[in-house]
Amino acid sequence: AQKITQTQPGMFVQEKEAVTLDCTYDTSDPSYGLFWYKQPSSGEMIFLIYQGSYDQQNATEGRYSLNFQKARKSANLVISASQLGDSAMYFCAMREGGYGGATNKLIFGTGTLLAVQP
Amino acid sequence: DTAVSQTPKYLVTQMGNDKSIKCEQNLGHDTMYWYKQDSKKFLKIMFSYNNKELIINETVPNRFSPKSPDKAHLNLHINSLELGDSAVYFCASSHLSSGGGANVLTFGAGSRLTVL
Numbered sequence: 001a002q003k004i005t006q007t008q009p010g011m012f013v014q015e016k017e018a019v020t021l022d023c024t025y026d027t028s029d030p031s032y033g034l035f036w037y038k039q040p041s042s043g044e045m046i047f048l049i050y051q052g053s054y055d056q057q058n059a060t061e062g063r064y065s066l067n068f069q070k071a072r073k074s075a076n077l078v079i080s081a082s083q084l085g086d087s088a089m090y091f092c093a094m095r096e097g098g099y100g101g102a103t104n105k106l107i108f109g110t111g112t113l114l115a116v117q118p
Numbered sequence: 119d120t121a122v123s124q125t126p127k128y129l130v131t132q133m134g135n136d137k138s139i140k141c142e143q144n145l146g147h148d149t150m151y152w153y154k155q156d157s158k159k160f161l162k163i164m165f166s167y168n169n170k171e172l173i174i175n176e177t178v179p180n181r182f183s184p185k186s187p188d189k190a191h192l193n194l195h196i197n198s199l200e201l202g203d204s205a206v207y208f209c210a211s212s213h214l215s216s217g218g219g220a221n222v223l224t225f226g227a228g229s230r231l232t233v234l
Binding site: 089 | 149158159160161162163166168173174206208210212214220221222223224225226227228230
């Protein structure tokens, strides 16, 4: 069973607008972590934001925020005031087992390719 | 100053050859990983070592053999390369603790392997 689902293979957004990238997950573990990574065309994987399953508030990091809806098992990434440099592939990932769990194994979604248009 | 460095960045080789990719981290992390990203950009864990001990060993052909001489290094050796091994291989590192913190994975820049 797929544990991380990103249903948007590609998206367009106008510069300076906000965009939401969808991510749903499936786990029976009450303790888990959710991550978003950015992969620009240069290929490196850049960590953006983290949400723990017991965190009371939605995570925010600058222009990135995570819309965490636990009951719906969704962890959407919101990018505010999009910039041209935000054009990249975005991956949602999940780790089961709390902060470190036994192995800190991350399972990735298939990614969403975001194109920011001027 | 590179936190997680992989060499080589590009590797082009013939089928049947043996090749290695090296990885080093200077972040003081105790856990290192190898991930494979295929042509459709899908990322999948292959191996992980914690303080030189193998803790994740996914269903990977035994032609792939990781080696961790110390907790700052994790190398990947691939024997008898096949066309399907062509991919980008990412090394990553993190802390591994249950006491708190996100234990975020820091990735290297990737090593693109092309098997002809």
